[in-house]
Amino acid sequence: MSFPSDFLWGGATAANQCEGAYLEDGKGLSTADVMTLGSHTQKRKTTKTVESQYIYPSHQAVDHFHHYQEDIALFAEMGFTVYRLSINWTRIFPQGDEEKPNEKGLAFYDRIFDELEKYHIEPLITISHFETPLGLQKYGSWENRKVVDFYMRYAKVLLERYQGRVKYWLTFNEINCMSTMPWVSAGIASDNEQIRMSAAYHQFLASAKVVQLAHQIDKNNKVGMMYCGHFAYPHSPHPSDMIATTDFMHQMLFYCDVQCRGYYPNYKIKQFERDGIVLPMQDGDEEILKHGTVDFLSYSYYFTHVTGMKTKGIYKGLNGIDTGYQNPYLPVSEWGWSIDPQGLRYSLNLLYDRYQLPLMIVENGLGAVDVLENGKVHDPYRIDYLRQHLLELEKAITLDGIPVMGYTMWGPIDIVAASTGEMKKRYGFIYVDVDDYGQGSMKRYKKDSFYWYQRVIQTHGESLKEE
Numbered sequence: 379m380s381f382p383s384d385f386l387w388g389g390a391t392a393a394n395q396c397e398g399a400y401l402e403d404g405k406g407l408s409t410a411d412v413m414t415l416g417s418h419t420q421k422r423k424t425t426k427t428v429e430s431q432y433i434y435p436s437h438q439a440v441d442h443f444h445h446y447q448e449d450i451a452l453f454a455e456m457g458f459t460v461y462r463l464s465i466n467w468t469r470i471f472p473q474g475d476e477e478k479p480n481e482k483g484l485a486f487y488d489r490i491f492d493e494l495e496k497y498h499i500e501p502l503i504t505i506s507h508f509e510t511p512l513g514l515q516k517y518g519s520w521e522n523r524k525v526v527d528f529y530m531r532y533a534k535v536l537l538e539r540y541q542g543r544v545k546y547w548l549t550f551n552e553i554n555c556m557s558t559m560p561w562v563s564a565g566i567a568s569d570n571e572q573i574r575m576s577a578a579y580h581q582f583l584a585s586a587k588v589v590q591l592a593h594q595i596d597k598n599n600k601v602g603m604m605y606c607g608h609f610a611y612p613h614s615p616h617p618s619d620m621i622a623t624t625d626f627m628h629q630m631l632f633y634c635d636v637q638c639r640g641y642y643p644n645y646k647i648k649q650f651e652r653d654g655i656v657l658p659m660q661d662g663d664e665e666i667l668k669h670g671t672v673d674f675l676s677y678s679y680y681f682t683h684v685t686g687m688k689t690k691g692i693y694k695g696l697n698g699i700d701t702g703y704q705n706p707y708l709p710v711s712e713w714g715w716s717i718d719p720q721g722l723r724y725s726l727n728l729l730y731d732r733y734q735l736p737l738m739i740v741e742n743g744l745g746a747v748d749v750l751e752n753g754k755v756h757d758p759y760r761i762d763y764l765r766q767h768l769l770e771l772e773k774a775i776t777l778d779g780i781p782v783m784g785y786t787m788w789g790p791i792d793i794v795a796a797s798t799g800e801m802k803k804r805y806g807f808i809y810v811d812v813d814d815y816g817q818g819s820m821k822r823y824k825k826d827s828f829y830w831y832q833r834v835i836q837t838h839g840e841s842l843k844e845e
C-alpha cells in the first residue's frame with residue numbers, strides 16, 4: 379500500500395447537520411433552520427420562518443453541541459488525523475450583518491479545537507456549509523454584493539481568532555450546488571439563471587478574497603475549494619451523447635475552472651452571451667479572481683451520472699439531483715445513488731489532468747438504513763462501499779501518480795441527511811439513537827465499520843488488501 383506518509387485520514391460533518399442547539403448561546407437562524415423534514419420521495423419544504431406544525435431536523439440534529447467531547451474522543455479512538463467540520467456562520471454572526479461577532483459562538487469552536495488538539499487531530503474548516511444566515515435574506519442573500527463584505531467580515535474573524543490552530547480552510551461547501559440547490563447552498567430561492575449566476579459570481583469573489591487574506595494572515599494557511607462531485611458518462615458512443623455529456627460537465631466544472639484558474643472559461647462566456655446573462659462585474663474584480671486561486675481542490679464523491687442528448691441536464695429531479703439514466707453496470711443505494719468506486723479514480727484523473735492541483739476527497743460514504751440490535755450495528759454494506767472506494771483511491775495515487783492529500787469520509791457519526799432531512803439515511807461509523815422525529819436517547823454506539831476504519835487507519839491502508 380502506498381498512501382503517502384502524510385496522508386490525512388478522517389471524517390467530515392457540517393454544523394447544521396450535527397450540532398443542534400439551534401438557538402443556544404445567541405445563535406441566529408440560518409437557511410438550514412427553516413428546512414423541514416423530507417424523505418426519499420418527499421422534497422423538504424423551506425418555510426422562511428419557524429412554524430410549529432413542522433419538524434426542522436437541524437434544531438436538534440444529533441446534539442453534537444453538547445456531545446462534542448464524547449464524539450471527538452470516538453473519532454480519536456478510530457485514529458483520525460483530520461476532522462473536517464464547518465463553522466456555523468449564525469453562531470458567530472447571528473443575523474449575518476452585525477458589526478461585532480458573538481463571543482459565545484467563537485468560544486464554542488475554541489472548545490472544539492481544544493479537544494482536537496488533545497488528540498492531535500488536524501481541523502479542516504468549511505467556512506460556509508449550507509447555512510447562510512437567514513438575516514441576509516433582506517439583502518437578497520448572495521445576489522447582493524454586500525454579502526461579500528459580510529462574509530469577509532465573518533471569514534476574517536475566523537482567520538484571526540483561530541490562527542495557528544487551523545491551517546486548512548474551505549471557502550464554500552459544494553459551490554456548484556448554486557446550480558442544483560441554490561437555497562441550500564446560498565439562500566437563493568430562485569430558478570432564475572441571472573440571479574444564480576450573479577450569486578455564484580459573488581461567491582467566487584468572496585472565495586478569492588479569502589484566499590488572499592488567509593495567506594496574508596498566515597503563510598501556512600492552505601485554502602481549498604470544494605466541488606460537489608458531479609461526473610458523467612455518455613449514455614452511448616453516439617457523438618451527440620458525448621457532446622451532451624461535455625455540456626453537462628461544463629455546467630458543473632466551470633465552478634472549478636474559475637476557482638482553480640482565476641477566470642471564466644470561454645465556453646461559459648459564450649453561453650452567457652447566448653443567454654443574455656450579465657455578470658455584476660466591477661473594476662478590479664478580474665484581478666481579485668486571478669490572484670485568489672485556491673491552493674487545493676477538494677470534492678465530495680458519491681455517485682456518477684449517465685447523461686446524453688435526451689436528458690435535460692441538471693435542473694430537474696428530486697432534491698436537485700438528477701442522476702440521468704440508470705447505469706446498467708452499477709448497483710444503487712437505497713436512496714437511488716449509483717455506487718461507482720472506479721468512478722472515483724476516473725474523477726481524480728479528470729480533475730488532476732485539468733488543474734494539476736493537490737486533491738482531497740472530503741466526502742464519500744454510503745447512506746443506508748442501519749439496524750441497532752443488542753447495542754450492535756452490523757454494516758458490511760458500508761465497509762464494502764468504503765473499502766472499494768479506498769482501493770480505487772490508492773490506485774489513483776500509486777498507478778496514476780495523483781497527489782491526494784487525504785480522505786475524510788462523510789458523516790463518521792450519524793447526522794441529518796442534507797437532501798432529505800432524515801436521520802434514517804445513516805452514514806456513520808458511530809450510530810446515534812435518534813429517529814427522524816427527534817425521538818431517542820442520543821446514545822452513541824460503535825458500528826462494525828468503526829473497528830474496520832480504525833484498522834485501516836492503524837495500518838495506513840494496508841488492511842484494505844487483506845479482505
Ligand code: BG6
Pocket residue numbers: 392395508551552606678741745788794795796797798803
Ligand atoms: C453533500 C453535502 O452534498 O452530500 C453534505 O456536502 C451531505 O452536506 C452529503 O450531507 C450527503 O448527502 P445526504 O443528502 O445523503 O446527506
